Amino acid sequence: xxxxxxxxxxxxxxxxxxxxxxxFILKDITRRLLSAGEMTATADRLIWKLKQMGxxxxxxxxxxxxxxGLTQKELRSLLQDAVLTSWEDDRATLGQLGIELSNPLKxxxxxxxxxxxxxxxxxxxxxxxxxxxxQSQIDLINMFDEADLRVAAGVQSYSAAVCDILDxxxxxxIYVDYPTGARITLEAAVRLNVVTSMNQTAAQVTNxxxxxxxxxxxxxxxxxxxxxxxxxxxxxxxxxxxxxxxxKITGSEPxxxxxxxxxxxxxxxxxxQGTVTNPLSLHGxxxxxxxxxxxxxxxxxxxxxxxxxxxxxxxxxKRYELQQKQRAMERSLRAWKRKLIVKEQEIAGVxxxxxxxxxxxxxxxMAYQLTQKNKAYNDFxxxxxxxxxxxxxxxxxxxREQTKRSNAGAKRYKKEHE
Numbered sequence: 001x002x003x004x005x006x007x008x009x010x011x012x013x014x015x016x017x018x019x020x021x022x023x024f025i026l027k028d029i030t031r032r033l034l035s036a037g038e039m040t041a042t043a044d045r046l047i048w049k050l051k052q053m054g055x056x057x058x059x060x061x062x063x064x065x066x067x068x069g070l071t072q073k074e075l076r077s078l079l080q081d082a083v084l085t086s087w088e089d090d091r092a093t094l095g096q097l098g099i100e101l102s103n104p105l106k107x108x109x110x111x112x113x114x115x116x117x118x119x120x121x122x123x124x125x126x127x128x129x130x131x132x133x134x135q136s137q138i139d140l141i142n143m144f145d146e147a148d149l150r151v152a153a154g155v156q157s158y159s160a161a162v163c164d165i166l167d168x169x170x171x172x173x174i175y176v177d178y179p180t181g182a183r184i185t186l187e188a189a190v191r192l193n194v195v196t197s198m199n200q201t202a203a204q205v206t207n208x209x210x211x212x213x214x215x216x217x218x219x220x221x222x223x224x225x226x227x228x229x230x231x232x233x234x235x236x237x238x239x240x241x242x243x244x245x246x247x248k249i250t251g252s253e254p255x256x257x258x259x260x261x262x263x264x265x266x267x268x269x270x271x272x273q274g275t276v277t278n279p280l281s282l283h284g285x286x287x288x289x290x291x292x293x294x295x296x297x298x299x300x301x302x303x304x305x306x307x308x309x310x311x312x313x314x315x316x317x318k319r320y321e322l323q324q325k326q327r328a329m330e331r332s333l334r335a336w337k338r339k340l341i342v343k344e345q346e347i348a349g350v351x352x353x354x355x356x357x358x359x360x361x362x363x364x365x366m367a368y369q370l371t372q373k374n375k376a377y378n379d380f381x382x383x384x385x386x387x388x389x390x391x392x393x394x395x396x397x398x399x400r401e402q403t404k405r406s407n408a409g410a411k412r413y414k415k416e417h418e
Contacts, residue, residue: 034349244302
C-alpha cells in the first residue's frame with residue numbers, strides 16, 4: 001500500500017520537462033506571430049502561414065523527441081519506486097500472518113505486471129505529446145487568422161492585435177483534448193497520468209501478492225481531504241464514503257462489504273488482475289487511495305475502538321473544498337507567470353518604441369498583480385492551516401532572473417501609483 005502523502009511532488013521532474021515544452025510552444029508561437037509583421041496579399045499570406053506551420057511543427061517535434069527520451073527513464077524510475085515502497089508495506093502486513101514476500105524485482109509475474117503498466121503509461125504520455133503538437137499548430141493558424149481579421153477591420157495594428165491574442169493564449173495555457181470531450185491543461189494531464197500510473201502499478205503488484213498468499217480481504221487507505229462526490233456524479237465518486245475500511249474481494253460478509261460494489265475496483269481472485277470500473281473510483285484518475293492485503297485478525301488503524309472512521313466526514317468535506325480552492329489559486333498563479341513570460345517576448349519582438357513602452361507598463365502592472373496573488377495565496381494557506389504547495393506554482397523559464405525582473409517591474413508600478 002502507498003500512503004496518500006507518497007504521491008506529493010513525485011511528478012515534479014516529469015512536469016518540469018513538460019513545462020519546458022509548454023513554454024517552448026508559447027515562445028515559438030509568439031516569435032512567429034510577431035515576426036510576420038504586417039498582412040500581405042491573401043495568396044502570399046496563406047503560403048507564408050503554411051510554411052510557418054511546417055517550420056513550427058518541425059521545431060516542436062525536435063523538442064518532443066528530446067523530452068520523450070528523458071521521460072522514459074523518469075517514468076520507469078517513478079513506477080519502480082512506487083512498487084518497492086508499496087511492497088515494503090505489504091511485506092510488513094503479510095509478515096504478521098506468517099507470509100513471506102519475494103522481492104518484486106525478482107518475481108517474474110510481478111515484473112510482467114510492471115512492464116505492462118510501464119508501457120501503458122509511456123503510451124499515454126506519448127499520446128499527450130502528439131496531441132499537444134497537433135493542437136499547437138491549430139492554435140497558431142487560428143491566431144494568424146484572428147490577427148488578420150482584426151487588422152483588416154481596422155480595429156488594431158498588427159502588433160497590438162497579436163499581443164492581445166497572445167495574452168489570452170498565455171493565460172489559458174496549452175490544452176489537451178480527450179476523446180471524451182474533456183479538456184485540461186498539459187500540466188494537469190501529465191500530473192494525472194503520473195499519479196494514476198504510480199497508483200495503478202503499485203496496486204497491480206499488490207494484487208499479485210494477494211493471489212500468491214491466498215488473501216481474501218483488503219484494507220483501503222484513508223486521508224483527510226478525500227474526494228467528495230460532486231453534483232451528478234455516482235456515489236462511488238465519493239471517496240470519503242469508502243476510505244479506511246476493510247473489504248472482501250469475493251462476495252461479502254457482516255463488517256466486510258464487497259470491494260467491487262463499494263469502491264468500483266475489481267480484483268480477479270485467480271489472476272490478480274485489477275480493473276478500475278469507473279475513472280472516479282478507487283485507483284481511478286488522480287486517486288491517492290491504495291489497498292493492501294488484509295486479514296480479520298489484524299487491527300484497522302483508520303478506525304477507533306468502536307469501529308468508526310477516525311476522520312470526521314464534515315471535517316473531510318471542508319478540507320476537500322479548501323484544497324480545491326488552493327488548487328485554483330495555484331492554477332491562477334501559473335497562468336499569470338506564463339502571461340509575464342509571453343509579455344516579455346512581446347516586448348522583445350515588436351519594433352515600435354511607443355508599443356514597447358505600452359507593453360512594458362502592462363508588464364509592470366502584471367508583475368505587481370503577481371505579488372498580490374502570491375500574498376493572497378500565502379494568507380489563504382496560513383488562515384486555513386494548509387501546506388503551501390510552491391512546486392505547483394512553478395513555470396519553466398520563470399526562474400531567478402525572471403523573478404528578479406518581475407519584482408523590479410512590480411516596484412516600478414507600485415512607485416508610480418502610490
